[in-house]
Amino acid sequence: MSLIVQKFGGSSVANADRVRNVARIVADTYRAGNDVVVVVSAQGDTTDDLIAKAAEITAKAPRREMDVLLSAGEQISVALLSMALGELGCPAVSLLGWQAGFQTSSSYGSARIKNISAERLRVELGRKNICVVAGFQGICKYDDVTTLGRGGSDTSAVALAAALRADRCQIFTDVEGVYTADPRKLPGARKLQEITYDEMLELATLGAQVLNNRSVEMAKKYHVELEVLSSLARKPGTIVKEVTTMEKMLVRGVTKDADTARISVIGVPDVPGVAFKLFSRLAAKNINVDIILQSVGRDGTKDISFTVGRSNARESVEILQAMDILDGLQVVADTAVAKISVVGAGMETHPGTASQMFEALFSADINIQMISTSEIKISVLIDETSADRAVAAVHRAFFPEG
Amino acid sequence: MSLIVQKFGGSSVANADRVRNVARIVADTYRAGNDVVVVVSAQGDTTDDLIAKAAEITAKAPRREMDVLLSAGEQISVALLSMALGELGCPAVSLLGWQAGFQTSSSYGSARIKNISAERLRVELGRKNICVVAGFQGICKYDDVTTLGRGGSDTSAVALAAALRADRCQIFTDVEGVYTADPRKLPGARKLQEITYDEMLELATLGAQVLNNRSVEMAKKYHVELEVLSSLARKPGTIVKEVTTMEKMLVRGVTKDADTARISVIGVPDVPGVAFKLFSRLAAKNINVDIILQSVGRDGTKDISFTVGRSNARESVEILQAMDILDGLQVVADTAVAKISVVGAGMETHPGTASQMFEALFSADINIQMISTSEIKISVLIDETSADRAVAAVHRAFFPEG
Numbered sequence: 001m002s003l004i005v006q007k008f009g010g011s012s013v014a015n016a017d018r019v020r021n022v023a024r025i026v027a028d029t030y031r032a033g034n035d036v037v038v039v040v041s042a043q044g045d046t047t048d049d050l051i052a053k054a055a056e057i058t059a060k061a062p063r064r065e066m067d068v069l070l071s072a073g074e075q076i077s078v079a080l081l082s083m084a085l086g087e088l089g090c091p092a093v094s095l096l097g098w099q100a101g102f103q104t105s106s107s108y109g110s111a112r113i114k115n116i117s118a119e120r121l122r123v124e125l126g127r128k129n130i131c132v133v134a135g136f137q138g139i140c141k142y143d144d145v146t147t148l149g150r151g152g153s154d155t156s157a158v159a160l161a162a163a164l165r166a167d168r169c170q171i172f173t174d175v176e177g178v179y180t181a182d183p184r185k186l187p188g189a190r191k192l193q194e195i196t197y198d199e200m201l202e203l204a205t206l207g208a209q210v211l212n213n214r215s216v217e218m219a220k221k222y223h224v225e226l227e228v229l230s231s232l233a234r235k236p237g238t239i240v241k242e243v244t245t246m247e248k249m250l251v252r253g254v255t256k257d258a259d260t261a262r263i264s265v266i267g268v269p270d271v272p273g274v275a276f277k278l279f280s281r282l283a284a285k286n287i288n289v290d291i292i293l294q295s296v297g298r299d300g301t302k303d304i305s306f307t308v309g310r311s312n313a314r315e316s317v318e319i320l321q322a323m324d325i326l327d328g329l330q331v332v333a334d335t336a337v338a339k340i341s342v343v344g345a346g347m348e349t350h351p352g353t354a355s356q357m358f359e360a361l362f363s364a365d366i367n368i369q370m371i372s373t374s375e376i377k378i379s380v381l382i383d384e385t386s387a388d389r390a391v392a393a394v395h396r397a398f399f400p401e402g
Numbered sequence: 403m404s405l406i407v408q409k410f411g412g413s414s415v416a417n418a419d420r421v422r423n424v425a426r427i428v429a430d431t432y433r434a435g436n437d438v439v440v441v442v443s444a445q446g447d448t449t450d451d452l453i454a455k456a457a458e459i460t461a462k463a464p465r466r467e468m469d470v471l472l473s474a475g476e477q478i479s480v481a482l483l484s485m486a487l488g489e490l491g492c493p494a495v496s497l498l499g500w501q502a503g504f505q506t507s508s509s510y511g512s513a514r515i516k517n518i519s520a521e522r523l524r525v526e527l528g529r530k531n532i533c534v535v536a537g538f539q540g541i542c543k544y545d546d547v548t549t550l551g552r553g554g555s556d557t558s559a560v561a562l563a564a565a566l567r568a569d570r571c572q573i574f575t576d577v578e579g580v581y582t583a584d585p586r587k588l589p590g591a592r593k594l595q596e597i598t599y600d601e602m603l604e605l606a607t608l609g610a611q612v613l614n615n616r617s618v619e620m621a622k623k624y625h626v627e628l629e630v631l632s633s634l635a636r637k638p639g640t641i642v643k644e645v646t647t648m649e650k651m652l653v654r655g656v657t658k659d660a661d662t663a664r665i666s667v668i669g670v671p672d673v674p675g676v677a678f679k680l681f682s683r684l685a686a687k688n689i690n691v692d693i694i695l696q697s698v699g700r701d702g703t704k705d706i707s708f709t710v711g712r713s714n715a716r717e718s719v720e721i722l723q724a725m726d727i728l729d730g731l732q733v734v735a736d737t738a739v740a741k742i743s744v745v746g747a748g749m750e751t752h753p754g755t756a757s758q759m760f761e762a763l764f765s766a767d768i769n770i771q772m773i774s775t776s777e778i779k780i781s782v783l784i785d786e787t788s789a790d791r792a793v794a795a796v797h798r799a800f801f802p803e804g
Contacts (some may be wrong), residue, residue: 016458050478056418057482058489065488068496069481072474076452079471080459086467087460094470098500099545120545143501143522 002167003125004029007039007135007157012172012231013077014044022231023084025172026130030090035125037164039135039157040081042073063108067137067147071097074134074153082132092130095120097145100131102138102156104146111138111146113155116163125164133160151212158215162222169224171211172231177238178203178210181254181395185388188401192252193236194244199252200226202343202377206255216240244345250353251344251398256387260290261313261335262369265320267301274325275304281319287312291339291372291381305370307381310335337369338387341379342394348375360397366390404569405527406431409441409537409559414574414633415479416446424633425486427574428532432492437527439566441537441559442483444475465510469539469549473499476536476555484534494532497522499547502533504540504558506548513540513548515557518565527566535562553614560617564624571626573613574633579640580605580612583656583797587790590803594654595638596646601654602628604745604779608657618642646747652755653746653800658789662692663715663737664771667722669703676727677706683721689714693741693774693783707772709783712737739771740789743781744796750777762799768792 006026013019022040030036050069054061061069078094085092101117124131135153140146148155154171161169178200181189195203197220204213210228219226219240229237268274275294282289290307308316313333320331340361347353357378361368366389370381382390408431410424424442432438452471456463463471480496487494503519526533537555542548550557556573563571580602583591597605599622606615612630621628621642631639670676677696684691692709710718715735722733742763749755759780763770768791772783784792 016455019459053418053478053482054485057421057485061485062488065481065484065496068484068498069478072477072481075474075477076455076471079467079474080455082467082470083456083459083463086464094467096470096547145498 001033001035003035003037003164005037005039005157005161005164005166005169006172007153007170008041008172008231009153010041010044010047011174013040013081019077019080019084022172023081023088023090025231025234026081026085027088027090030130037121037125037131037133037160037166038081039133039153039160040074040077041135041153042070043077043080046073046076064144067108068145070147071134071137071145074136078132078134085130085132090130091128092132093124094132094134095124096134097137098139100133100160102159104138104140104148106140106142106144106146108144108146110149111140113138113148113159116159118163121160121164151214154212154215155218158218158222158224158226161224162218166224168227169219170227170229170237171215172229173210174230174232175210175228176230176233176235177228178240178253180252180399181391182256186392186395188395188399190399192238194239194241195252196244196345197240197242198376199343199345200240202341202374203253203255206257206339206341206343206377206379211240250346250350251342253343254391254395254398255341255343256391257339257341258384258387259310260307260337260339260381261310261333262305262307262337262381263313263316263320264303264305264332264334265326266303266330266332267299268304268326268329270300270302277325278304278320278323279306281323282308282316285315285319287316287319291370291379293370307337307339307370336384337381338384339379339381340387340390340394341377342398343377345376347378354378356397357394360393361390364389364393366393403435403437405437405439405566407439407441407559407563407566407568407571408574409555409572410443410574410633411555411576412443412446412449413576415442415483421479421482421486424483424574425490425492427633427636428483428487429490429492432532439523439527439533439535439562439568440483441535441555441562442476442479443537443555444472445479445482448475448478466546469510469547472549473536473539473547476538480534480536487532487534492532493530494534495526496534496536497526498536499539500541502535502562504561506540506542506550508542508544508546508548510546510548512551513542515540515550515561518561520562520565523562523566553616556614556617557620560620560624560626560628563626564620568626570629571621572629572631572639573617574631575612576632576634577612577630578632578635578637579630580642580655582654582801583793584658588794588797590797590801592801594640596641596643597654598646598747599642599644600778601745601747602642604743604776605655605657608659608741608743608745608779608781613642652748652752653744655745656793656797656800657743657745658793659741659743660786660789661712662709662739662741662783663712663735664707664709664739664783665715665718665722666705666707666734666736667728668705668732668734669701670706670728670731672702672704679727680706680722680725681708683725684710684718687717687721689718689721693772693781695772709739709741709772738786739783740786740792741781741783742789742792742796743779744800745779747778749780756780758799759796762795763792766791766795768795
C-alpha cells in the first residue's frame with residue numbers, strides 16, 4: 001500500500017463529465033489499495049469569471065480580498081469532486097486550505113507555503129477517506145485566506161506529498177508527459193520515461209510549460225518523486241526524480257523560447273566597470289538578463305549584447321540610452337529572435353554535444369547569433385523565422401527517426 | 403457612536419451596481435461615526451447555480467459537501483462588497499463564517515448557531531475596520547464548514563448583533579418595512595413604525611414573509627432591536643422591539659395565508675381518546691396541524707375538522723383513512739380555502755376586535771368556516787376565492803382610509 005498525491009488542473013475538472021472522469025481515476029487508485037490525497041484547481045474559467053466580477057467593482061482590488069474571492073473557485077471544485085467520488089461509492093472529504101493545514105506567508109496573491117500541519121489529513125486518511133484538498137490556497141498567521149499565485153496548485157500538491165512523505169506525486173495535465181520537444185509542433189518528439197529535477201527545471205525555464213518551476217524546486221528539495229501524466233489517456237507519464245536510470249540519453253529535450261529579445265550596445269569604451277554599471281542598472285529596474293556576449297570591437301572599443309524578455313526590450317533600450325557612460329552610443333534591440341536549447345544531464349561529460357548541435361544548425365543553414373552553455377544545457381540565439389526549423393534539425397540530430 | 407449590524411440579502415447584491423449601492427449605504431452609516439458589521443448573502447442566483455452544479459454530479463449530494471459548495475456563494479459576495487467599500491475609501495475586511503467565530507452544531511445544511519467567538523470582530527472594529535461577514539455559514543466542532551439553512555443570513559445578523567451587543571440590527575430587504583397588509587396586493591396598506599417581537603412572529607407565521615421566524619425568536623430572546631427597511635429607498639423602516647410606544651393601534655396587520663387545506667372527518671364516535679389518537683398519528687408523520695374545530699354531529703357522533711399545509715392534505719387523508727378507529731368514516735379535504743388573520747398585541751384587552759372582524763366579513767358577504775384565536779391574533783378560514791376581498795374588507799374596518 002502506498003500514499004499517492006494526485007493533482008488535477010482546472011481543465012481536468014472544467015465540467016461535470018470531466019469531474020466524473022477525474023473521480024474514476026482517483027477511485028481506481030484508491031481501490032488498488034492506496035491512500036489517496038487529491039489536489040484540485042478551480043474549474044475551467046471560474047478564476048477568470050471571478051476576476052471579471054472584481055474588475056466590475058474596482059480597478060485596484062485589495063489583494064487580501066482578491067484571495068478571498070479567488071479561493072472560492074477551488075472550494076467549489078473540491079466539493080463537486082468529493083460528491084462525484086461519493087457517487088462511485090468511495091468515501092471522500094473535501095478540505096479547504098485552512099482545513100488541510102496550509103500555513104503560508106501573508107503576501108496575499110503570491111504567498112509561500114511555510115508549513116503544513118497535516119494532523120487533520122492523517123486522521124482522515126486513517127479513516128480510509130480520500131482527502132480532496134483545495135489547491136492554491138492557505139491561511140497566514142493573521143488567519144486570513146491567502147493564495148499561492150500562478151502554478152500554485154502544483155506547489156500545493158508537491159508540498160503535501162513532502163509533508164505526508166508520499167510515495168509519489170502525480171501531476172495530471174493535458175499532455176501525456178515530458179517530451180524531447182513540443183509534440184504539438186514536432187510530430188517526431190518522443191515521450192521521456194524519466195528525467196531529473198535539474199533537467200526539468202531547465203526545460204521549464206526554457207518554455208516547455210509542463211510543470212511550474214516552484215513545484216519542481218520543491219520536489220527536488222524534499223525528494224518528492226513526481227509523475228507528469230494525462231488525465232485523459234490512461235498510460236504512464238514521465239517520472240521526475242533525482243537520478244534517472246532507465247535511459248542513457250545525452251539530451252533530454254530540445255526547446256524553443258520565443259519570448260526573448262537581443263539588445264546590443266555598439267562601441268562601448270574599454271574601461272573597467274562599464275558592464276557592471278550597465279547590468280546593475282537593469283537589475284535595479286527588475287529586468288532579468290539571460291545570455292550575455294561581449295566582443296572586442298574596432299578601435300579598442302567593445303560591443304555588449306544580451307537578451308531580455310521581449311516585453312522588457314523597449315524599457316531596456318531607454319534605460320541604457322539614459323546612462324551617462326553610454327552617452328552617444330548606438331543601442332539597438334532585435335525582437336525577431338528565438339532561443340533554441342538542448343537540455344540533458346549527460347552532456348557535461350560529453351564535450352561533443354555542442355558541436356553536434358552547431359553542426360545540425362549549420363547543415364540547415366541557420367546562423368547562430370549568441371551561445372550560452374551550462375552544465376546541463378546549451379542555448380543558442382537565432383533568427384525567429386528559422387526557429388521551428390532549427391528545433392526540428394537539432395531534434396533529428398539527437399533523436400534520429402526510426 | 404453606535405455599533406450597528408446591517409444585513410443585505412441576495413437580491414441586494416445581485417450585480418456590481420447593487421453591490422455598489424449597498425456599499426454606499428454601509429459607507430454612510432460608517433461615516434456617520436458608527437462601528438459597522440455587515441452580513442451578506444450570496445449574490446442573486448449564485449446559490450441556485452451551485453445547486454445545479456451539484457445536481458449534475460449526483461442526485462444525493464452528501465450534506466457536508468453541499469455546505470462546502472454553497473458557502474462559496476457568500477465568500478464571493480463578502481469579497482466583492484469589501485472591494486466596493488475600499489473603492490469608496492472605507493477600510494473593510496471580509497470575514498468568512500469560521501473567521502467571524504460562528505460555532506454551530508454539526509447538522510450540515512441546517513446547523514444551529516451555538517456560540518460566536520467575537521474576538522477577531524472586536525479587533526477589526528477596534529482598528530476602525532468595517533467587518534463584512536459571510537452570512538448563513540459557520541463551522542462545527544469537527545472544523546467542518548456548516549450552513550444554517552433557509553433564512554440563515556437573517557439569523558447570522560441577529561446572532562452577531564446579540565454577541566456584540568449592537569445598538570441595532572438592520573435587515574435590508576426589497577420592501578420598505580412591515581405593513582398592515584401586503585402592499586403589493588392592497589394599495590391602502592400602511593407601513594408600521596414599530597411592532598413587537600410577538601406580533602412580528604405571528605405575522606411571519608401567517609405569511610407576511612418579511613423576516614425569518616428563527617431570527618425574530620433570537621432577537622426577542624437576546625433583546626436585539628431590529629429594523630426592517632429597503633436597500634433601495636433611503637427611509638426609515640419598521641422597528642421590531644419588545645414594547646412599542648409610538649403607536650396605539652389595536653391591530654398591526656391583516657394577512658392572508660393560502661398555503662392551507664381543511665380536512666374533515668364526519669361522524670366520529672363520541673368515545674374518549676379518538677381526537678388524541680388522530681392528532682398524535684399525524685404528529686408522528688411530521689404533519690403540523692393548525693386550526694382545530696370539533697363540532698357535535700348528529701346521532702351522538704361528532705365532526706372533527708382541522709387545517710394543515712396544502713402539500714400535506716393528501717397524505718393526511720390517507721393516514722386517517724388507514725386508521726382502524728376511523729374505519730368506514732368519510733374523510734374529506736378542501737384545498738380551496740385561505741386563512742385570514744388580524745394580529746395585534748393590543749387586542750387582548752379589547753374584546754371588540756373579533757366582532758369588528760366578523761362584522762366586516764359579514765358585510766362583504768363572506769362566510770366563515772373556522773375560527774381560531776390567541777392573545778394577539780384572530781384567524782378565520784374562508785373560501786379561497788374570497789381571500790383578497792376579505793383582506794381588503796377587514797383592513798378597511800381597522801384602518802379606515804384617509
